[in-house]
Amino acid sequence: MALNVEKYDVGVENKLELIRSATESNADEAIEALKAGKVIAVPTDTLYGFACDACSSEAVNMIYDIKGRKHTSPLAICVGDVSDIEHFAVTDHLPHGLLDSLLPGPVTIVLGRGESSILDKSLNPGLDSIGVRVPDSDFIRIIARGSGSALALTSANLSGQPSSVSIKDFENLWEHCAYVYEGGVLPAGRAGSTVVDLTKPGKYQILRPGSAKEETVAILENYSLLEEVLSG
Numbered sequence: 001m002a003l004n005v006e007k008y009d010v011g012v013e014n015k016l017e018l019i020r021s022a023t024e025s026n027a028d029e030a031i032e033a034l035k036a037g038k039v040i041a042v043p044t045d046t047l048y049g050f051a052c053d054a055c056s057s058e059a060v061n062m063i064y065d066i067k068g069r070k071h072t073s074p075l076a077i078c079v080g081d082v083s084d085i086e087h088f089a090v091t092d093h094l095p096h097g098l099l100d101s102l103l104p105g106p107v108t109i110v111l112g113r114g115e116s117s118i119l120d121k122s123l124n125p126g127l128d129s130i131g132v133r134v135p136d137s138d139f140i141r142i143i144a145r146g147s148g149s150a151l152a153l154t155s156a157n158l159s160g161q162p163s164s165v166s167i168k169d170f171e172n173l174w175e176h177c178a179y180v181y182e183g184g185v186l187p188a189g190r191a192g193s194t195v196v197d198l199t200k201p202g203k204y205q206i207l208r209p210g211s212a213k214e215e216t217v218a219i220l221e222n223y224s225l226l227e228e229v230l231s232g
Helices: 024-035 057-067 082-087 098-102 138-147 167-176 213-222
Strands: 019-021 040-043 048-053 076-078 107-112 129-133 151-155 179-182 194-197 203-208
Touching (some): 019 024, 024 040, 024 048, 040 138, 048 057, 048 138, 057 151, 167 179
Parallel strands (some): 076 129, 107 194
Antiparallel strands (some): 040 048, 076 151
16 A cells, blocks of 8 residues: 655655755754654664654654554654653653663663653553653754654664665655755664663663663663563
8 A cells, every 4th residue: 555645756866855964054954844744864873763743643643654664663752852851751760860871872761651741642642651762863862952842753764674774775765754864874783772661660671672782781780770570
């Protein structure tokens, strides 16, 4: 079935016009695209990702359609600074300084959304937790700050296909993006971020090893968190 998503005029002769360098001088253009409900492709500290305004249900749905991703698979959010996380997720049960030790970096922190979260209910409906990223990557942090919202963020690839470490890896999907921001070939490999569940006080659970498991576990245990062992 054909993708029911917006396509931009990207014939062979002007396909490259979608590409911009992932530099601060292009941040305002990216922010305006996000505020207009568009999807953009951006480098992070791990992989290239598709990003949109997390509070725009139309834009979020577009990301699912572009990737061919099931709506039962949740999206993470990205914020500009660690101090922003408390507006979107519950953090008061965490040891002081833990988030600042883990982030910015190649880690996705899964936290409870809580009643005070300003996230739109249409994002990951039915789930009471949310994955949060603060990548160690200047460009995406600048546009997240400037957007005035959280960004929905997921890897720039078709669902089930290899992740992208260069824009060439997802060239077949450029036409669905307002802009594609070039940050070169990313050196972290295709493992993606390490995903850790911190929803329970004093406990952690590694949901995906990713690219920084050892460093992440060392930090968690330095803060006296215990690994949660799954029963059964």
